[in-house]
Amino acid sequence: MADIPDADQRPDAPRSIHYRRVVHLSHVLTPGMPEWPGDPPLAIDPVATIAADGYALRRLTVGEHSGTHANAPSSFHTGGAPIDAYPAESLVRPAAVIDITAAAARDADHRLTVDEIAAWESAHGPIVAGALVLVHSGWASRWGDPARFLNRGAAGRMHFPGVSLAAAEWLLGERGVSGIGIDTHGIDGGDAETFAVNARVLEQPRLVLENLANLDRLPPTGATVVVGVLRLHGGTGSPAAVLAFV
């Protein structure tokens, strides 16, 4: 597996982020939030209190892929890079935000297509190399209602939007994107039989972000995303503090 590349081929070249606002792209972490089946549920327990100890502190128990999170190559590839291997440079990316809310409203199983990317590029120009593609399905509005967020149907299968393997291949091969993020619990889509899209994107390796919030507050182009990952030694991913500079 290739090393994780830095964001820029010109190390130490002067760069700038221009912005007017900073936006949280991470949900608040609350017990009872939507969780992937089988994942350890978020638990928060008191450890120290102001009255007894002079400070308050709690114990957090959480899965590596809970809440708004990043997946690392080691989650899908034996010997893949862990989350603590990402250079700081690689966590700062220009965003290309693709709105699929209309299609997702019609079909919960909708997955981003190559045609939708082409339509987006007709309006906004080619996706730049190194961009982080953020897929806005509108699913974040369901975050407070786990049943609607995971949207289980017959036989317990989940139904939420994702990215088609063809679209992921096109973004990687034709545009050299640095990763894909989405506001649902998985870029593969809820009813996917495999994790082929995650596995393909993280083979490179690149970034995968899931359960993003507030994508409706981003423009199609021009935002810069800063991905704050917990640098868990050997981590398969981590809950992430994602901020957008808009």
Add this chain to the structure above:
Amino acid sequence: MADIPDADQRPDAPRSIHYRRVVHLSHVLTPGMPEWPGDPPLAIDPVATIAADGYALRRLTVGEHSGTHANAPSSFHTGGAPIDAYPAESLVRPAAVIDITAAAARDADHRLTVDEIAAWESAHGPIVAGALVLVHSGWASRWGDPARFLNRGAAGRMHFPGVSLAAAEWLLGERGVSGIGIDTHGIDGGDAETFAVNARVLEQPRLVLENLANLDRLPPTGATVVVGVLRLHGGTGSPAAVLAFV
């Protein structure tokens, strides 16, 4: 308690971050890393494996103030703001990095003084309002050796550098700083009898960052710090993904 202010009095004013490099200011989180006495030790346990489940995932158990972390007002003040109350804007700050490595090498109990701040300003100019003051004691080089990092002496008391209450008062009152960070396990210093400095800074409230890494890679002025906190509902703080744009 006052609301947490935004970083800028001119909302939506154009702003820019100019940089050449991005630097991790967070340590890698590893079981066995230095922990505050009584804090829940970091534990990481396998939950899912690629062979059995198609993906690997682990359960993380961690205290809110473990590793490189932010403290929130609610940690020291009943009714204080929790970590999820910080607006995104408030997590992006210009840094003023004060080097106390020489004094800390002579005296592990050294705490930043008002005179040291005055000397720093003589060389680098006044600390700007809203700056995050980062105190570089050299302690991060001890991170891999918990006994040396916590540096317990007679009667089990810890000995590591911090910030004097007078210096904290001066920075808040005379310069309007947005917070204080340090590369040790506490801005109060290891042998402090109370958490008066934490309590004072977070009364405002502002930011407190502890166990920072790589402060030796930052210039005295000109860096921008982006603090990625886990937005734990009601959190007294959180492990933090801190990045510096240099």
